[in-house]
Amino acid sequence: MLEVLSLGFMQRALAAGVVTALIAGYYGVFVVQRGMSFIGSGLAHAAFGGVALALLLGGEPLWIAVPFTVIIALLITWVRDRTTLSLDAVIGVFFATAMALGIIFISRIPTYTIDAFTYLFGSVLSVTWTDLWAVLAVGVIAAATLPLWGRWAYATIDREAALADRLPVRLDDYILSVLIAVTIVVAAKVVGIVLVSAFLVIPAASARLVSRRFLQMTIISLLLGAGTAVVGLFASYYLDAPSGATIILTQTAVFLVCLLGHALAGRLTRTPRSNSS
Amino acid sequence: MSEAIEVNRLEVQLGDYRAITDVSFSARPGDTVAILGPNGAGKTVLIKAILGLIPGAGGEVRLFGRPASEVPPEWIGYVPQVKTLDRSFPATTCDFVVSGKRRSWPGRITKREHEMASRVLAIVGAGHLCHKLLGWLSGGELERVYLARALVREPRLLLLDEPATGIDIVGEDDMYCYIEAYQKRTEAVVLMVTHDWLAARHHASQVLLLNRRVVSFGAPEVALTDESMRAAFGHVGHIHRPCPEARDA
Numbered sequence: 001m002l003e004v005l006s007l008g009f010m011q012r013a014l015a016a017g018v019v020t021a022l023i024a025g026y027y028g029v030f031v032v033q034r035g036m037s038f039i040g041s042g043l044a045h046a047a048f049g050g051v052a053l054a055l056l057l058g059g060e061p062l063w064i065a066v067p068f069t070v071i072i073a074l075l076i077t078w079v080r081d082r083t084t085l086s087l088d089a090v091i092g093v094f095f096a097t098a099m100a101l102g103i104i105f106i107s108r109i110p111t112y113t114i115d116a117f118t119y120l121f122g123s124v125l126s127v128t129w130t131d132l133w134a135v136l137a138v139g140v141i142a143a144a145t146l147p148l149w150g151r152w153a154y155a156t157i158d159r160e161a162a163l164a165d166r167l168p169v170r171l172d173d174y175i176l177s178v179l180i181a182v183t184i185v186v187a188a189k190v191v192g193i194v195l196v197s198a199f200l201v202i203p204a205a206s207a208r209l210v211s212r213r214f215l216q217m218t219i220i221s222l223l224l225g226a227g228t229a230v231v232g233l234f235a236s237y238y239l240d241a242p243s244g245a246t247i248i249l250t251q252t253a254v255f256l257v258c259l260l261g262h263a264l265a266g267r268l269t270r271t272p273r274s275n276s277s
Numbered sequence: 278m279s280e281a282i283e284v285n286r287l288e289v290q291l292g293d294y295r296a297i298t299d300v301s302f303s304a305r306p307g308d309t310v311a312i313l314g315p316n317g318a319g320k321t322v323l324i325k326a327i328l329g330l331i332p333g334a335g336g337e338v339r340l341f342g343r344p345a346s347e348v349p350p351e352w353i354g355y356v357p358q359v360k361t362l363d364r365s366f367p368a369t370t371c372d373f374v375v376s377g378k379r380r381s382w383p384g385r386i387t388k389r390e391h392e393m394a395s396r397v398l399a400i401v402g403a404g405h406l407c408h409k410l411l412g413w414l415s416g417g418e419l420e421r422v423y424l425a426r427a428l429v430r431e432p433r434l435l436l437l438d439e440p441a442t443g444i445d446i447v448g449e450d451d452m453y454c455y456i457e458a459y460q461k462r463t464e465a466v467v468l469m470v471t472h473d474w475l476a477a478r479h480h481a482s483q484v485l486l487l488n489r490r491v492v493s494f495g496a497p498e499v500a501l502t503d504e505s506m507r508a509a510f511g512h513v514g515h516i517h518r519p520c521p522e523a524r525d526a
Contacts, residue, residue, distance in 0.1 A: 033366055153382030157366040157373075160357060164328045165350040165380045211367045212410060215384040 004237060009126070013190075016127045016135045017229040017247065020187045021199060023135075023142045025225030027180050028204030029218050033156050035087075037205075039076070039177070040197030042091035043184045046072035048193050049098035050185065051119045052105035061119070062134055065185045072098050073181035077174050122192025122244030134186045145179065152176065153214050191244035202251040203228065206258040224254055279342055281306045281434065281466040282327070287336035289322050295489070296322040300336070302485050302494045306433070307460060309467040311477035311497075314487035315510050320470040321358055323487065324436050327468070328355060340434060350380065354427030358438035358470065360419055364412045370422050371407045374398060377426035397429045398422070401455050402448065417448060424452065428459060435459075437469040441476070453480045474501065 004010050031037055050068030054061035072094050080090045118126065127135075155162035155169045162169045180200070187196045207220035232247030239246065280303045287300040297319035304310050312320045326334040329346055338345040341352070354377075362373075374394040375383045383390070391407075398404045403421040406414065414422060420442060427435060435456070441449040453476065460467060471477055477484050477497060484500035486492040486509050493505035 033363060150379070150381035150384065154376055154380070156363065157368065157376075157382065158362040160330065160361045161355070161377075163330055164353070164355050166329070166346075167380065208365075208367060213369060213372060214367050214382060217367050 004234070010233075010237070012127045012129070012132050013243065014230065014233055016132050016190050017233050017243075018226045019135050019139045020183075020190050021203070021225035021229035021247075022222055023139055023183050024187060024199035025203045025207075025221040025223075026142055026218065027176070027183060028200040028225070029207065029214070029221050030152055030156055030176060031180065031200050032204040032208060033214075037197070037201045038088050038091050039073075039180060040184060040200040042076070042095035043069055043073055043181050044188060044193045044196045045095040045102075046098035046181075047185045047188050047196075048119065049100075049102035049105070051188075051193075052102035056105045056109050060130065062130065062185065062189075065188075066182055068098075069181040069185050070178050073177040074174060077177045081170060081173065119188055120193050121242065122188065122190055122195060127190060131186070131189050135190070138182055138186050141179065141182070145175075148172070148175075149218070157214075191247060195244050195248050198248045198251060199225065202248070202255050206251070206255040209255075209258040209262040224251070228254055280304065280339070281308070281341055282310075282468070283337075283339040284323075284327070285337040285339075287323070287326055287334060287338060289319070289326050289331055289334045291322070291331075297326070297487070298490050300487070300491055302483075302491065304466050304468070304483060306464040306466055308483055309456075309460065309469065309481045310483045310485055311481035312468065312470045312485045312487055313472070313474065313477055313501075313509070314492070318488045318509070320487055321438055324355075324438050324468065324470060328353065328436065351430045352433045353436065354430060354432030354434070355436045356420075356423045356427050356438060356440050358442065360423065362411070366411065368411045369407070370398065370403070370409050370411060370414065371395070373411055373422060374425045374429050377429045380430075394425070394429060397425045400428070400459075401425045402451055416442070421448070421452070424455070428455075431463060433463070433465050435465055435467045435469075437467065439470050439472065441471065441473065449476075456480075477501065 005014075031040060047065050047069045049072070050065030051061045053068060054064035057064065076087075076090050076094050079085065080087050083090075151162075151167055152172060155167060155172060159169060183200075184196055187199055191199060203225040204217070204221040206224055207217045211217035211220055228250040229247055232250035233243055235241070235250060236243040236246035282302075282304045284303065285301050288298045289296045300319075300323060302310070312323065314320050322331065325331050327338050327340075327345060340348045371386060371391060371394045372383055374397060375386050375390045378390065378393065386394075395404060395407050398407055401421045401424050403418060403425060406418055406422060411422075420440065424437075424440060437456075440452060456467060457480065459465060469481070478501065481497055483495060484497045485494045486500050486505050488509045492509045493500040493502070
């Protein structure tokens, strides 16, 4: 097992996988509790549009895919804020638009490119140093937002109370959507556009099933994210299976264990969800 | 003594709908103002406009001699009518109450914060709920817990939007007692939306009868006259009688 760790590509894959999982596990608790799980999938498809544009124009896909996806994330948040449309409807509009643009861009590329498929399905074992530095930079940004955890959580459980307390709730919506967009783009190279939203959702949802308090949920989500990334990567290496898919299936296995634990604890009953109706 | 609340010519437009217009009243520290009116009279809108939750409201709201937006948020305690909190959020009642003091969600709760939350929960008759998960509270329990979250910051202004919703009749009496005791101790001013005319008569120092504009404002015996009630509700009271539609069916 230690021999594998001496391989350069595996070191980069592990570092990128674990840091990505930690970032996604952290934002994931807000995504899951705010009922925004669809945004991960939506922005991942938006990232496809950005990657396709980058491939058409040439150059490092990250530098075009990041601003492209961030603009889509800001548009989603702005339309959601200024209209009566629900978040899933707004995401549905923009992710289809970005995806359609991506297909048009790809059709304009004169030669066949394999890069688009690398992004679609992910290739954690072909993570470059640029990719790894990008992941680490996004990780540093996520760590810098840790002091905002309490404010974000307060607005997550009771948005009106946070607004009444004059906290910058709307600004935080934009900040969070931009951070999620950037995370999605850098994570897409690791796990693939098709699967990246699972990184945001499955560890956090699993953690929710076994947590009584939000801090506990956050810590468990981080641990599950990082743990499943390591286990999944090794499993994919030894089973010779696609790495992104193997990590996600590892997360699913953990989710099922948490679900079982939840059921055994007698909590698999109709839990009240909202008091707003 | 200076005014604690001064509302001058407040008006709120919600899309094409003028929710309230030309609403003016004032209250002093220690006052309890009951806000009464029929459904759609703009009672909740008025509370939200005072809180600054409705952008673009016209007129002026001054609290403790300052524009409302310049008053420290911790001076205001708010219990909304519709509890918009996410009850699937993993939290204990104690977390929720402490968040009212911190204006942020607590990760770790200090011993002092725990004692403070337990004390306020005990005051509102919910001391036994401290470690209960928020998602498992009944409607009446949640109402008490919301009141505890509002009181824990020791507000100078308490805004209560139908605080007795879901609370049984004994609990309702208790709740008015807690609020009055708090008010006696702190001279806080209370603004309370209610549909209960008797509660308004007994517990309020002033009544604001609202029907998208001020119908009457003053001491309960002055504001709640037959004439003003008829102007606000179209009738002066309510008797329980067999429903003709049900009888004919």
